[in-house]
Structures are given as structure tokens and as C-alpha cells.
Amino acid sequence: MTCEELRDEYGAYSLGIAQDPERSEIAEHLARQCPECVRGVRSAMVMVTAMSGMVPSVEPPKHLRSRVVGMVERETKRPFFGLVLPWAISATLAIVLLAVVLPSRRPNADTAKLQQALAILNDPAAKEVTFGETAKPSRGRVFVSGSKGVVFIGASLPAIDTGKTFELWVIPAKGNPVPAGTFRGETDATAVYVRPGPVPADAAAVAVTVEPEGGSPQPTTTPFLVIKLSGT
């Protein structure tokens, strides 16, 4: 679509309520730094920011300041190995992610994905589970951060038909599986999928199913992977 056709949707996009095809078209234009769309979305972002002025002002609890500031004070005082080790792990995984992700044609979007992945990997509270080391044909590793999201790295994934897609699910201890986005495998049956954003606090497992293109609100097939998070 042309910039002219997308102009009316800049506001909806900036509010996070635009729909396809306009939403993905604008994202595509932004990813390639289209000057007109960048300018238009920036302008709309001003408006969305200004909307914070319609919110009633509420005094936050006094302890919140020390909680926020204390969080980074603790981080800056962490001992040497406490700082280096997570970064070493992240750096290794970053290399893996870079190797898999960057050959594609959307460097800006992929850099953002990489940053999202590193934020998840750097969360000290993230759970990490290696799967498929024994009987399961698919193998890999999953990282689940309650506040930041999920990184799924898989190999030997099953071949799927055209019109089908993999769908990731977060399974809470109680309640139905929560859809966590769709992804496709590479031609070598591997996949690296990053789903930023909070996951249910009582997440007990992560599962992957094969679903019709576009995904399903609830699983329509039996998961070929169920990765338990308990005890990690």
C-alpha cells in the first residue's frame, strides 16, 4: 500500500488498534524507514502521548519510588560474576539468534526482536527449560519471563503443510491455554520465536501445536510439544 493510502491509519496504529492489512503495511514502511510514514507516526505518537493528559492524576504510593530506584541500585552493586555471567549467557545466545534471525530482509524489525529476546534472557527471574534431550524428536530450549515474555528455540520441528502454522501456548496452572502467537519453521526445521509481553503469573507449561494459518484462539490439535516449567 502507498503512504497516501496509509495516512488515515497513522493515529490508529499509534494507539495500537490498527488492523491488517494497514497495521502490517505501516510496520513494514517503518521498518524500512519510510520518511513519510515515520513522520506521520511520530506526529500521531505526539497525540497519543498528549492523551495521557485526560487521565486523572493519582499520587503513587510512597514506597514505589524506593522500589524503582532500589531495583537499579541493587543491579549496579551486583558482584562481578553476577554481572558477567548473565551477559556471557546472553552473548552466546545472541550469536545463535543473530545467526538465525539476521539473514532475513527486515533488519530493523529483527534488531528489535533481538533486543526483546535479550531482555527476556536477562531477566533473573526467567525460567529456562531444555526439552527433547531424550525421547522427543523436537529439541531445544525455552525461556519464560513472567514480565517480559517467551523465547522459544527449537530444532527438528515437524514439517507442516501449506496453510498451517505453529502456535505457541502458555498453559496456566488453572484455566485454558493462552495463545502466545504463531511462527513458522525454517527450511532446516529450526525456529527461533520471540514473544514479548507478560505471561500469566501461574504459567505451568509452554506448548506448541499446529494450527490453521493465522492461528486459533484455542488449540485445535494435540500439542506436539508440552514443556513443563515447574521445578526450574
Added chain:
Amino acid sequence: MSGQNDETLARGLQRKDPAAMADLYDRFGRIAYSVILSIVRDGAAAEDLVQETFLRVWNRAQTFDVERGALGPWLLSIARNRAIDHVRSATARMDRNAFELDAHEHPSLFVDMEREVVNSDHARLIQKAIAKLSQNQREVIQLAYYEGLSQSEMAERMGQPLGTVKTWVRGALKFLRDEIGQAVTA
């Protein structure tokens, strides 16, 4: 809240100086908490999300353009997105579209932006402008801002055709842009 202050503050965050985080909180903690609370309507969740918002700024400060970036608008965008993500998660509306809010937080979208956009004068301006909207336009803006409903979800909620809802959304956003756009754009 001068540009120089923004720049100094951003440089402090890039140096990982906790004093800069304290300054950042003193400047934007109240409005960030207010925005988040207005969306999630739960004090405990709002506190968690404020913490997550400031941590995200802290972790991503290296990507921020200290000379041209607008710190407040960037932080408030992150705050609202965290809150909308939380609400969508709580209502199981975690479809694939929900996770693309992150793209709206990229610091490159907040360069050359008027930094004073979050001050009280502009708050009055937006309140006046929203009061001038029609009832339906005001409702769609509130559903979008506070609940992050997609236009299809609004159509379902309001029992109206999608095309009608899109017309209201476009009309409302155009009106707001015309009313406040010139005043807040650098």
C-alpha cells in the same frame, strides 16, 4: 523539564547512574502511575507495571537519542503499552496483534518531538478537545486508550458495523490531531 535536562538525564541513564533513575522517577513517576492505574484499575498491578516501565527505560537507554529524543513521551508510551498488554493478558486477548505494541516503543519514534507534551497546559488542551467529540467518538477513543480494544472488538462491544466504528475512530483522531497537533508538534 527543559531539553538540556532531558539530555543530562538520558546521559545519566546511559551511564547506569541510579541517581538518574531517581530523577526520572521524580519527573515521571506520578504520571506513569496515573496512566497505568487508569488502565489496569488495580493498585498492586500498577506498581508492578510502573517498575517494569522504568526498568525497560533503564535497560534501553543506550538506544535513546540523547540530543533529539523526548524522554517523557517515550516513557509514557512504554507505560501505556505495558498496561494494555497486562489488560489484554488478563482478558485472554493475547492474539498475535497484541504483542506488536513493542514496535511503538522504539526510541526512534520519539526524536524531534516536543518534550513538553506531557505538561499541564497540554493536559487541559486534550481534555477540552475530547469534550468536543461526539458521544460515539469519545467512546471509541476511551475504548482504544484505556482498554486497547481493536476496532473489530469495539464494533462487537458497541454492536455496530466495523465500518461505522472505523469512521468514528478516524474522525475522532483527525479532530484531536487538528485541535492539539499544531500545539504540541515541534
